[in-house]
Every structure is written in C-alpha cells, then in structure tokens.
Amino acid sequence: MTIAVSAQALESARPTGAVPGPSRSAEPAHVVRDDAEAIRIAETLAAAFRTGASERDRTGRRPAEELDAFSQSGLWSINVPRAYGGPGLSYRILARVIAIVSAADPSIGQIAQNHLGIVAAIDTVSDPEQKALLFGEVLRGTRFGNAFSERGTKRAADFETRFSDAGDHVVVRGQKFYATGALLAHLVPIVATDAQGRAWYAIAERDAPGLSVIDDWSSFGQRGTASGTVLIEDVRVPKTHLVPAWKGYERPSADGAIFQIIQAAVDAGIARAALDDTIDFVRTKARPWIDSGQDRASDDPYTIRAVGDLTIRLHAAEALLERAGLSIDAAVAAPDADSVAAAQIAVAEAKVLTTEVALAAANTLFELAGTRSTLQEHNLDRHWRNARTHTLHDPVRWKYAIVGNHALNGVNPPFHAWS
Known part of the structure; x- marks a missing residue:
C-alpha cells in the first residue's frame, strides 16, 4: 500500500x-x-x-x-x-x-x-x-555546516552528544548550539563521542530524519551566520561518513591552527570594511571640527593621524596573517611538534592583532565620522557589532599567554582544536 x-x-x-x-x-x-x-x-x-x-x-x-x-x-x-x-x-x-x-x-x-x-x-x-x-x-559543491559546540557543558571541549554502533551506520543523539552554517548546509558534521570518549565527526544529511536546525540565533552581531540550535534525535549516519576527528590530535597536526587562522581572517576583513567606511564617510559626509581651521574633515590633522594609525595596524595584522598562513603551510607539509607549534604561535599572534584592529577600527569610525555616522540609515554600527561578536571566539587574552610562555619558557602551545 x-x-x-x-x-x-x-x-x-x-x-x-x-x-x-x-x-x-x-x-x-x-x-x-x-x-x-x-x-x-x-x-x-x-x-x-x-x-x-x-x-x-x-x-x-x-x-x-x-x-x-x-x-x-x-x-x-x-x-x-x-x-x-x-x-x-x-x-x-x-x-x-x-x-x-x-x-x-x-x-x-x-x-x-x-x-x-x-x-x-x-x-x-x-x-x-x-x-x-x-x-x-x-x-560537486556540497557545503558542510557544523554541529560542534554545546551549551551548558563545563568547558568547550566537553561533549555530551554520543553515538552508538548500529552495524553499517551509527545513531547519534544530542543537542548543539553556535551551529554556524548548519542552516544553509547540505551536510552537517556533528561532533559526537564514542564509548571510549573519543570525538568523531558524524556527517549527517541536513534533512536527515531526527536532525532539526532551529533558526534561533539572536546575537547582535554576525546575524547572517544563523548560528542557532541543532537537535539530534537518533540520527542515522553511515559509517562511510564517520570521520575520526580524535586522530587529528593524537599526533602533531595543523588542524587547530587552520580553524584559528580562518577566524583571524574574518576579523581582518571586518577591520578592512570598518576602515574603508571610515575613510569614505570622512571624505564625503563628515564636517571638520570648528577649531581645525580646515574646510574638509579629511584635512583635520588629528583625523589624518588616526587614519594613519589604523592603516598601519591593519597592515601589520594582514602581514602577520600572511606569515601565519606560511607557517601553517610548512606544518602541513612536514608536521612535527616544532612545525605545528610554530604554526600555532604565528596564528596566535595574528589573532591578537586582527582582533585588536577590528575592534579599534569599528570604534574609531564613529569618533572620526561624527554624530551623523550613528544614524540608523547608515547602519555603520554593524562593523562594531560584528567585530565584538566574532572576536569572542577563542579569547586573545590566552593568545598573549601562549606567545609569552613560549618566548620566555620554551613551552609549546596546548594542542587542541582551539589553539
């Protein structure tokens, strides 16, 4: 029937x-x-x-x-x-x-x-x-999303999502949050642990029975990422799509540094956009301060100095980003404890500068462009909202510690997906 x-x-x-x-x-x-x-x-x-x-x-x-x-x-x-x-x-x-x-x-x-x-x-x-x-x-154009992080666990590396063996497939159960990209993905890699507590990527079809992506992302920044909730209720994943993620941290690999450099690159992009919009607004819409004696805001000497400072800091961040990419390439080509640590350190340095210049550029925009730049019609606050939201990934206060401990004491960075 x-x-x-x-x-x-x-x-x-x-x-x-x-x-x-x-x-x-x-x-x-x-x-x-x-x-x-x-x-x-x-x-x-x-x-x-x-x-x-x-x-x-x-x-x-x-x-x-x-x-x-x-x-x-x-x-x-x-x-x-x-x-x-x-x-x-x-x-x-x-x-x-x-x-x-x-x-x-x-x-x-x-x-x-x-x-x-x-x-x-x-x-x-x-x-x-x-x-x-x-x-x-x-x-073929298939997009992977993610269902990695969980809300409510003690640490980011603690996972309550589990899978059980069911012959030619596994059955996954759990709940995820911050699932960037899952809403618009074709396949959703789910971080789930086996009976031994090892983490795997169980890559499920986006519309698999039992897999629900909830559009409940409510952050004030990075609004378009749709980084909401994923419900995983006895989702079947073929073993052909079960990837042993834990092996990437069983021996030296650049996997963590690769995830991190992409975060730093996003922040560098936010900084570039904020600086470009600052320059455009100052040139075309801002008024010079009354004490400057100038006819154009772009001729104000304090504005010129501030834009010069941001430009130098952005170029420095971009240079460290490129240096970090070269270090990762070396670690991918010949992974060992030293090459991977060098990549981690280089990426940590880039993460610090890209974070700081993104926040500085997004904030200084309003100081230089003036009150008119805060009008809703311009929506320029999106740069600060995006910078503040995205730079909360993998806090830079720990990046300073990683770099300093390596320089002072020769201690390699911790080896995990966030470093």
Missing part, C-alpha cells in the same frame, strides 16, 4: 523554528586553477556580496543565494588536495580569500570557516577511500 505524505504534513512534524535545508546544485562546482584565479574570484564575489550586506544585517535575511554563488565558485574546495582533484592551494591564499570575502560580508566569510576546517581535518585523519568519497562531495 502506498501512503502519500504531503509537504505540509512533513513540515508540521518539525520542531517549532526548524528550517528545511537547501537543495544541491545540479551542476558541479568550479575547480580553481591557481592562486591568482582564487583571488580574482574572491574579489568578484566580494563586490557582489557588499551590495546588500547592510540590508541583510538589518533585516536578518539569510545569504542563501550568496552562499550558492560562493560554494559553486570553487572557493569552498581550495584546500582539497590535488591528488583528489582539488586545487590544493596554500593556507596563505585561503586566509586572503576569507579576509577579502569577510570585508564584504563577515557572516558569509564565517559560514565557510567550519567547512574549510572540516576539509582540512578529513585530509589529516581519513583513509584514502573516505577522502575520495567526501572530497568528491565538496568538488
């Missing part, structure tokens, strides 16, 4: 606030040829994403069409190794791409972060058969 189930009935069965996933493109994604093409594509996409970014922030519209363009462009497969059909580009270039995109819309830049980090993790821990399967998905 055939039973017809209407779309309306299926939708009514979802938890309140649950959102269905996106469809996959019928066309395979582009494969980027080289560094220069990756940068050109990123700049072209950024120009398109910049239009409408403020309105998306204001209204809460999710960047669905923009993400389709981003993932189909080939930039979501740039760290798929050449041996598996990908471009195999450097992490130096990957960080530049994320910074360029994030200067246009940092929510879109952040959504790509976990996808690219998962690609890196698969390259580190999966066997050749699993790599071929999952990298093939990425090259």
Whole structure:
C-alpha cells in the first residue's frame, strides 16, 4: 500500500523554528586553477556580496543565494588536495580569500570557516577511500555546516552528544548550539563521542530524519551566520561518513591552527570594511571640527593621524596573517611538534592583532565620522557589532599567554582544536 505524505504534513512534524535545508546544485562546482584565479574570484564575489550586506544585517535575511554563488565558485574546495582533484592551494591564499570575502560580508566569510576546517581535518585523519568519497562531495559543491559546540557543558571541549554502533551506520543523539552554517548546509558534521570518549565527526544529511536546525540565533552581531540550535534525535549516519576527528590530535597536526587562522581572517576583513567606511564617510559626509581651521574633515590633522594609525595596524595584522598562513603551510607539509607549534604561535599572534584592529577600527569610525555616522540609515554600527561578536571566539587574552610562555619558557602551545 502506498501512503502519500504531503509537504505540509512533513513540515508540521518539525520542531517549532526548524528550517528545511537547501537543495544541491545540479551542476558541479568550479575547480580553481591557481592562486591568482582564487583571488580574482574572491574579489568578484566580494563586490557582489557588499551590495546588500547592510540590508541583510538589518533585516536578518539569510545569504542563501550568496552562499550558492560562493560554494559553486570553487572557493569552498581550495584546500582539497590535488591528488583528489582539488586545487590544493596554500593556507596563505585561503586566509586572503576569507579576509577579502569577510570585508564584504563577515557572516558569509564565517559560514565557510567550519567547512574549510572540516576539509582540512578529513585530509589529516581519513583513509584514502573516505577522502575520495567526501572530497568528491565538496568538488560537486556540497557545503558542510557544523554541529560542534554545546551549551551548558563545563568547558568547550566537553561533549555530551554520543553515538552508538548500529552495524553499517551509527545513531547519534544530542543537542548543539553556535551551529554556524548548519542552516544553509547540505551536510552537517556533528561532533559526537564514542564509548571510549573519543570525538568523531558524524556527517549527517541536513534533512536527515531526527536532525532539526532551529533558526534561533539572536546575537547582535554576525546575524547572517544563523548560528542557532541543532537537535539530534537518533540520527542515522553511515559509517562511510564517520570521520575520526580524535586522530587529528593524537599526533602533531595543523588542524587547530587552520580553524584559528580562518577566524583571524574574518576579523581582518571586518577591520578592512570598518576602515574603508571610515575613510569614505570622512571624505564625503563628515564636517571638520570648528577649531581645525580646515574646510574638509579629511584635512583635520588629528583625523589624518588616526587614519594613519589604523592603516598601519591593519597592515601589520594582514602581514602577520600572511606569515601565519606560511607557517601553517610548512606544518602541513612536514608536521612535527616544532612545525605545528610554530604554526600555532604565528596564528596566535595574528589573532591578537586582527582582533585588536577590528575592534579599534569599528570604534574609531564613529569618533572620526561624527554624530551623523550613528544614524540608523547608515547602519555603520554593524562593523562594531560584528567585530565584538566574532572576536569572542577563542579569547586573545590566552593568545598573549601562549606567545609569552613560549618566548620566555620554551613551552609549546596546548594542542587542541582551539589553539
């Protein structure tokens, strides 16, 4: 007997606030040829994403069409190794791409972060058969989201989500939060632990029975990331899609540094956008202070000095970001305790400067542009809201400690996904 189930009935069965996933493109994604093409594509996409970014922030519209363009462009497969059909580009270039995109819309830049980090993790821990399967998905344009973090546990590394063995698949149960990208993903990697307490990525179909993504992200910044709640209620995941994440931290690897450098690149992009909008507003809309004796705000000597200071600090942050990318590339090519620690230290230094300049640029914007810049019609506060929200990832006060302890005492950074 055939039973017809209407779309309306299926939708009514979802938890309140649950959102269905996106469809996959019928066309395979582009494969980027080289560094220069990756940068050109990123700049072209950024120009398109910049239009409408403020309105998306204001209204809460999710960047669905923009993400389709981003993932189909080939930039979501740039760290798929050449041996598996990908471009195999450097992490130096990957960080530049994320910074360029994030200067246009940092929510879109952040959504790509976990996808690219998962690609890196698969390259580190999966066997050749699993790599071929999952990298093939990425090259077709499939987007990974994430269901990593949990609310209510004592530490970020504590996970209550578990899976049980069920033959050719596992059954996963738990609840996640801060699930950046899951709302608009095709596959959702879930961090779940086995009976031995080891962490795995159980990569589930976005619309798998029992998997619900709730659109309840309410932060004042990074609004377009839709980093809400994921409910995981006996979700079946084939063992072909069960990735041993724990192996990435069993021996030296650059996996943690790769996740971190993408965070730093998003912050560099936010800083660039805030500084660019400061310069534009001062040139075109701001008035000079009455004591300056100038006809244009852009000729005010104190404004000139402040813009010079921010420009230097941004360039320093971008230089450290590039240096960190080179260190990661060296660690990926030859991973050992020393090369991985060098990558971690370089990324920590970049994280400090990108955080500080993003916050400084977003705040100084209003000091230099004046009261008019606070009007809602300009929505310039989005830069500060985005910077303040995103820079809360992996606090920089601990990055100072990591760098200082290594310089003073020769102590390598802690080895985990947040370092």
